[in-house]
Amino acid sequence: MASQAIDLLWIGIWLLGCITSILIIVAIFTRSVKKWRAERRESRKKEYSTILIGYLTGNIRMDKIEQFIENHPDSIGLMFELSNELQNNLRGNDKQKIQKLLSLPVFINHYIRLIESRSDKKVLRGLIFFRELEWLARGHIQKIRPLLNHKERYIVHAAAIAIMASEDVKDRAYALRSLCRNKDVTRLAVYEVLYRFRKRDKEQWLDEGKHLTLLITDPDLPISHRTSIAIAMGGMGYYYHARYLLDLLRNTPLDDKNVPFIAGLIESLGMLHHPETILEIQRLLLSVNSVLILRASIHALAKIDGKEGIELLFHFLSQKYDLQIQVEAAIHIINIDILAYEWISETFIPDDANPEIIRQIKAEIGNENFLAGV
């Protein structure tokens, strides 16, 4: 019995020794591989940085750099990262040169392969490359387009962003619509795509605006996204379409589900400085008590900055409104251009205005003559 126990103990010790040795060997091997990889990455980084800078300064031709990338296909990701890091810090000719570089077939084909893979992670990595391009060929757009119907919303978002590099406004509008049809997409995601929707080429702005107005009234899109598009139209300055937004404001029925949309239209028209918005706000004030619409109206009136607008801003100092509304109106009054004060030498202050808020306005403006009539 005793000798059997000792044998078992020896076998146990022997096994433990073997396992420990194997673990140590695996750990050493893993560490060496990691170190080797890190060193290789570092050396490739240095090599590529030198070539990239040589290319930027005109000492290395594009075909040389293309050859280098072709010879190191395992480092394409690293080369893209470095090129992209540099292009994000530069503008003008230097940036254009990097854009040309990123449009090389060696880069494009690599990332097209990724977006065609079955792994969502790889698809996303591929799309991240395309979002950095300022221009996309039709062939590439056709490869990306099917991803707008992907089941994962973050892939739809990334695909929509990538397609914003298309010169054709129809492609961009289609991508934006596909994104907005998804109720789960956040407003922030919609704004990000909208930000890229507009091209620098002013000749496209009219067409862009037309497509956006179609989306605003598209019944298949959730009202929250339609509201975001309406607000973005004001923020991006689609002045030619202000009249359309104004008509929409006039004709949208004032029911609960439309309140955020109406507030969005008012905000947008304010950003477009459309003076007729003041009349619409006056009309709405007769029947509306929604904080959302009141706040949007205050912001719009302050932006439109005309005499009638400023007069109407004073109306919000009435104590029939929430204190929050009174304070917001006061802040905007204080921030109005000093020239506007001449217009309001006579008082527009409502009889029931909060005296403390009026005192604050006078103190902030620091002009005793201001509001002399009070």
Add this chain to the structure above:
Amino acid sequence: MKTNQLTLDIGDREPAGLPDYGIKPVSIRDPLILMIEDNEILLELFNYKFKSLPYDFATSSNGWEGLKVAKTLSPDIILLDLVLPGLPGLSVLKSIREAPFEVQPKIIILSSKNREKDIEDGFELGADDYMTKPFMMKEVLIRVRRLLK
């Protein structure tokens, strides 16, 4: 910290003299540009550009180290990023302006921070110029040349 083709390790010591660092004495050297920036590829790009021009060029990728190098080498111009590991760029700027230089270096802030407040703070603390990223390389060179006049 790197200068043209040489690496410096200043550590915590208060550096004493210049000759060890390969930069010529102030009286006979080309204008010295110090760039304090943590983006490696930008440092390399500037190093390449300035090496091809009649300037000496030194770099640092950390706020604390950059401050020490500035005090040691008395550069003519400092290109300063605001978001830096170690000491933030605005603190580097403030410390340089409070330090007893024989001739205060000209400082150009080169930063991605582009809010009105950031720019205002930069000038109030004594920056001579403020450029935002993304920038045009040629413009940086023109502004450096203008400040050296």
